[in-house]
Amino acid sequence: GSAMGQQPASVPQFCNSPTMIVMVGLPARGKTYISKKLTRYLNWIGVPTKVFNVGQYRREAVKTYKNFEFFKPDNEEAMRIRKACASAALKDVSAYFTKEHGQVAVFDATNTTRERRAIIISFAKERGYKVFFVESICEDPEIIAENIKQVKFGSPDYVDRDIDEAMEDFIQRIECYRANYMSIDDEKDRKLSYIKIFDVGSRYLVNRVQDHIQSRIVYYLMNIHVTPRSIYLSRHGESELNLSGRIGGDAGLSSRGQKYANALATFMRGQTIKDLKVWTSHMKRTIQTAEALGVQYEQWKALNEIDAGVCEEMTYEEIQENFPEEFALRDQDKYRYRYPKGESYEDLVHRLEPVIMELERQENVLVICHQAVMRCLLAYFLDKPADELPYLRCPLHTVLKLTPVAYGCKVESFFLNIEAVNTHRERPVNVNINRNPEEALHTVPDHI
């Protein structure tokens, strides 16, 4: 039989036992930031992952947050509630693994005492889950203050508070934890698997990485940064094949596409960006677009458009005519559908992973790519699931500016006022193999 007795996967299976990622650190050390980002990344590469934020459980249990006194170590009532919340979260972790086929659970809480961590370890051991700790250590007051401003003020806990009050209260809150904070000990905890992140990534200590997924997590965590920057995503200018409604190929820009390239150059200059990197694919249309910018650019084969195999350079009408069954199958599951002798969106994500990794390392980047590719990249940044990804709107002649902010990404869309064909095909209502051609072609956009 084939791998693990399950559905043959198109990517290798990473883990056998489920893994718990356990965050450790004082408040305002970026634990939730890391939790959310890591979860987004793992889900994007196909590893079902979910965050369990104990603070949220606490907010549900204690409807109104009064002040930091709740977190005082001698507040027995509160201690009971907090312990109960952690247990409730662990219970949900278990349900996620056993009933929802989750593979990784990120347990987002301070977990600052050895006692609490011991409880989690034995919980995991009993059930056969692997545990990997991620501790964030930082004593730079500026970073902590910035952190508090960015995410704490907007928190439900402080929504009715004025800024100075909130800051004062939060600082007291941190102090409540500090007295009992026991960092992961390099001697006593040498059998544990963990990474310690110091000062937002200037130094890391990595201990006992057990398997592939932990190795990938470590690599990812070591490549992300918090330096403010923007990522610009754009497709190539309209191409000759776009005009005739044909997919794929390696055509050059139409005259409108060329105008867009010039408009893009003007637009980017107007953005006044420091040290902008420009990336293109290996296909003529993205390179022609980049050429108009008059700056250095790097070509990535990994950014090439999805390979439509036998359907390359066909119109949708021709695909319907020649491969009606394939056309229907694609509408049934556009993410996993692979063109004969071609690729699927799922394959695309796999080949774009190194691009994402490098985008994380970089600062200001303009990526000039293609519709399917841009959808994959966008889905990563905006945390879109696999079934939405292939239907994300990425029209020609529109630049998306993504700026990381708080726990997510701000998106600004700029249409550069140069007309172009629409290449977006919505999912038709009838995806049945024996549908008639009109039903199949109902959502095909106009073309020559």
Next chain:
Amino acid sequence: MLDNEEFLLDNAPRELTQNPLRKIWMPCKNGMPAVHIAQRRVCMTNCPTLIVLVGLPARGKTYISKKLTRYLNWIGVPTKEFNVGQYRRECLKIYKSFEFFRPDNEEGLKIRRQCAMAALNDVRQYLSVEGGQVAVFDATNTTRERRGTIVKFAEQNGFKVFFVESVCEDPDVIAQNIVQVKLGSPDYIHTNTEEAIEDFMKRIKCYESSYQPLDEVLDRDLSYIKIMDVGRRYLVNRVLDHIQSRIVYYLMNIHITPRSIYLCRHGESDLNIKGRIGGDSGLSARGKEFASRLRKFIQDQNIKDLKVWTSQMKRTIQTAECLGVPYEQWKSLNEIDAGVCEEMMYEEIQEHYPLEFALRDQDKYRYRYPKGESYEDLVQRLEPVIMELERQENVLVICHQAVMRCLLAYFLDKTADELPYLKCSLHSVLKLTPMAYGCKVESVCLGVEAVNTHRNRPEVGIAGTKQWPRLFPKPTGSVTLDSFMWMSHKKKKKAENILRISVFIRRN
């Protein structure tokens, strides 16, 4: 304003032309390629990088140096190692005893310092003059003073520095190390085992008293990775750029647990028999016979926890199915995509695409099939496979000819030039076992006949040279490949016709 405004901002967009060999679009002027900085992928380094090993003797520095160098070269980053011990052996023809390394041996210290300087000079030559991108400086570098000298040297020459320190106090690991690589060293060739071990232990002692490990506080501004206890724990400080990040990732994935990697191709396929490349056909009868013999072979090898990997092509999966064990499918292990030449016979390629066929023989590593891939592309897509192979222990990889050549080139440190011509026959299994600084290879033929799919490097003056055979009678003279590439369409058509005849004679 955008930075990097080094290009001439022409009003008209530059014309693009596609390099016929690599199928890469480049701007051109007057039919010739314009100076173009864009590469096929991320530019790994702007300035060259000097990797500096740190650690007592027998801590695996040379092992790491060689392995890292092999990996970086394979992924296309020109790298070279500089082992100071070798310089010392050249300087001091005969090694007498550990006394040479005593910290109070003035004469010895002088020679050792000179050797280090000589090595650094060669590093400078390699990185600044010869176009190398990474130099691996393999020596103990155990004092802060020595490291300070190197940092200064690097600063003066515009190199980035990344330290790799190996710390280990496990006596078993150290003993194993000594047995595996020191006893066979030129230093101990004429010494018996007990004496050699004793001398080497004293040698280590000479370094111990002055050893200053990289310090979290004192060295906080340096970029380094500290590897502790053969990879159980790592301390990583100030990774500056992409190449350092890749190096850290690689170092964190390698291990020294004994294991073997088995490489083989799928059993003979129907298309193989027809002499056609690519495609997705099933196994022939002989191919099936191979698969069942493979099953027996694997069982007899009695391998602990063997993982089996295949591509997503029918022929490798059919082969794995015969083994009766779980296997994982990797799309990255799929055969090289021959684009428009898929499922053709070489004779047909010669007939329909003689220019392409000739270009491929010109530079088989970089040549990309139209709408297909090159070996160079293959290496890039196989990199995650190699990374996972490093993490794993016993693995059997059932793949394809071009893919197997790439993987083999990685393990056996073959150059890009040799890689596309490595012999990977159907129905034979290669067993690779890491040993000392390299890899032992055992080739096992399972005794089932199969077609030969290997095409040798063609002979007539094409490979590795830019000279084209006389295509045109005088007075036009012979044509260089460069100028040929940028010829007008009409001239190319004429050349193609001539090629159809001349290459036909050469084909083997």
